[in-house]
Amino acid sequence: MSASDGLTGISDQIGGAASEATAVPLLRVSGLSRNFYGVQAIQAADLEVRPGTITGLIGPNGAGKTTLFNCISGVIPPDAGRVIFDGEDITGWRPERISRRGMVRTFQIARGLPRLTVLENLLLYGIDQPGEHLGRLFLLPGAVATREAALTEQAIAIADKLRLTEVLNNRADAVSGGQKKLLEIGRALMTRPKLILLDEPIAGVNPSLAAEIADRLVRLREEEGLTFLIIEHDMDLIARLCDPVTVMANGRRLAEGSFDEITHNPDVQEAYLGSREWAS
Ligand SMILES: Nc1ncnc2c1ncn2[C@@H]1O[C@H](COP(=O)(O)OP(=O)(O)OP(=O)(O)O)[C@@H](O)[C@H]1O
Ligand SMILES: [Mg+2]
Structure with a gap:
């Protein structure tokens, strides 16, 4: 989709994330693995989310992004690895306990x-x-x-x-x-979370509403001091909203950096080779 017009200007409001890049991560995931009946959905995956950022999580279909969210948010337990949130080891906690602690997630398919x-x-x-x-x-x-x-x-x-x-x-x-x-x-x-994990928040949404949702997220970050980790296939949204961006492929972290850095990374280009979404 091309939400370019509606999203124009949002990136200008995002300043400040870079200055917080040295802060202690609010979320630190290390060596997280999960196997489903022989399918290694995530394999020693690492990820950091720094406070005050809108961090992007991208990767081709089946890369393990949703599984990583599930393991971080307590929906399923990881086979190995650690999840440290706000200075506390929350690995294996139930979702309700994690959300009381200040981290909550949304689902790729809306629930409720x-x-x-x-x-x-x-x-x-x-x-x-x-x-x-x-x-x-x-x-x-x-x-x-x-x-x-x-x-x-x-x-x-x-x-x-x-x-x-x-x-x-x-x-x-x-x-x-x-x-x-x-x-x-x-x-x-x-x-009343500190960190919200969003799994494809604008998938299937028309461009003008997608722009509105993006605008709401930026405001929530500015006005409520919230931190976001966002899975999204829409590269336009990722480019305008997210810094930094983590790229996953084959169940692990492939690269991390600004959108510009990761799009110029040959490993990332290769992982997306043949993927429709990269060209869109
Ligand atoms: N409950 C499950 N049982 C069996 N296999 C699973 C399960 N959940 C995920 N997988 C497998 O794990 C791999 C990673 O899937 P996951 O849904 O995490 O990918 P994703 O990066 O979120 O993909 P998409 O962008 O399409 O949403 C896939 O091969 C998938 O088939
Ligand atoms: Mg998914």
């Missing part, structure tokens, strides 16, 4: 509960959602009501940031494809 409204979907992901602790409904009904009001306020504020206000009371399955993507990001924001 389609029959619930956008607002209800957001509330489901609020930290310490009262419904999860039924006992408290009887013990502290006043506290639960207060907490629910605070969560609703938080959900409304997030919907406002993502321009979802008008569809808050619509069923999640009735909103547009792009709004579903934004809702996915909104649900992640409800956990």
Whole structure:
């Protein structure tokens, strides 16, 4: 797709990432491996995400990007390797514990509960959602009501940031494809994360909405101090949004650098040889 026009100018707003390049990584993945019935999906994969960056993760289909996300976010355990997040070894932790610690991810195929409204979907992901602790409904009904009001306020504020206000009371399955993507990001924001992992946030979204999503991400980084790790096949988005970019191929890190550096890297060019997405 060509989101060039709509995305123009976003790269100008991204300044600052380079000056933080020396900071201690917020996420450090080392030697991560995972085998599926003989298929080595990731093999001693390494990755760093520095605080305040929008880091890109690219690579041909089947390179192991989603598997790496799954192992980092606790969806599946790695066979080997370590995941250090915000100074703590979180390897093998469950996803809920990882999200409470400050890292959350979205899925390549949007999840959530389609029959619930956008607002209800957001509330489901609020930290310490009262419904999860039924006992408290009887013990502290006043506290639960207060907490629910605070969560609703938080959900409304997030919907406002993502321009979802008008569809808050619509069923999640009735909103547009792009709004579903934004809702996915909104649900992640409800956990008040430090780091959000996005798996193909603009796949299947029309160019103008893709540009809008990109703009929202830049603003969230600027205004909320969030850090992002983004898997995306859309090279235009990667070029304009991400610095640095990590390239994966055959289950491991092949290269890391600015978009300009990695596109001029012969190993990267070879890994993408014959791949349609590189030329687009
Ligand atoms: N649950 C699974 N069971 C078996 N094999 C799997 C599983 N998940 C991933 N794989 C395999 O692991 C390899 C890496 O897949 P993965 O989905 O991580 O790639 P990807 O880089 O995200 O690709 P894409 O860009 O197409 O989304 C592929 O060969 C895939 O078939
Ligand atoms: Mg994938």
